[in-house]
């Protein structure tokens with residue numbers, strides 16, 4: 001099965017997070033056919049309310065070099081307004097269209113196709129492929145449980161390629177070496193409802209939230225670690241329990257997100273935000289996604305950059321911007337590098353990739369495997 005057929009079959013699986021719909025079995029069967037040992041695992045939350053299907057596949061027993069690949073087979077919901085069925089692959093004008101082709105069934109298809117060719121020849125090392133089924137919602141039953149299992153069973157790789165879409169405009173122009181941390185903040189305010197014309201009779205819950213958000217938008221974040229883009233706060237939601245223009249609401253909440261460099265960590269940000277919120281008499285709730293991480297491994301970087309160069313001729317830049325990835329859980333166990341398709345159309349309707357990019361990504365991953373395992 002060529003890379004385009006494999007990706008097309010993956011698109012047909014309606015693996016809207018955390019559902020699987022056969023996507024992981026398809027990958028497992030493909031890898032088993034070229035000699036991988038495959039292990040489909042269901043991880044359950046302690047109360048049994050959440051079950052996530054994951055795949056671990058391995059090839060070889062030599063521990064001289066152990067390369068991992070991390071991916072996810074789940075996709076975000078398609079939403080409305082597609083020109084065709086989001087789960088029916090369509091080839092048009094040189095593109096392959098379908099939900100999840102960029103994020104990240106294309107990356108999985110390209111790596112599996114590359115690896116199928118690579119294992120035909122002898123090499124001194126082993127491969128470990130980790131595919132999770134819930135990356136888009138990120139419950140503990142995906143990557144965290146899978147990594148726990150890998151630790152317990154001695155299956156942590158030495159180095160790991162993450163196949164998430166990382167390219168910006170053309171395939172190969174960007175590799176992620178890390179990402180900023182992310183924290184969500186819910187601001188809550190309670191007041192006293194009243195007629196807008198009688199300020200002495202009400203306590204507006206909305207006004208202090210507006211003042212706080214404006215205050216935080218002007219906050220001067222320090223910027224010392226220039227490997228990352230600067231720390232940035234953005235308001236994302238605002239709710240009140242009122243829809244009449246002459247009524248002042250007694251309940252307001254707002255959501256903020258901070259993407260932060262290694263100049264901060266989640267506990268520092270909690271403290272800063274709590275102190276600032278006190279000035280406005282507001283209560284905060286924090287939902288942490290993880291701290292900033294960065295991995296600067298020379299052998300992974302040079303193997304990937306030269307593979308990209310040989311296949312596409314494109315000059316590559318390194319970045320630690322963008323959204324976070326499951327690399328944040330891996331980085332404490334092994335070296336990581338993140339490289340994949342162009343990310344321009346991810347999570348959009350009519351999600352698409354150039355078919356030529358899929359073919360080139362397969363070639364780049366194959367060259368990367370050859371270089372990785374042949375380097376001293």
Ligand SMILES: [Zn+2]
Nearest residue numbers: 103104135164
């Ligand atoms: Zn993804």
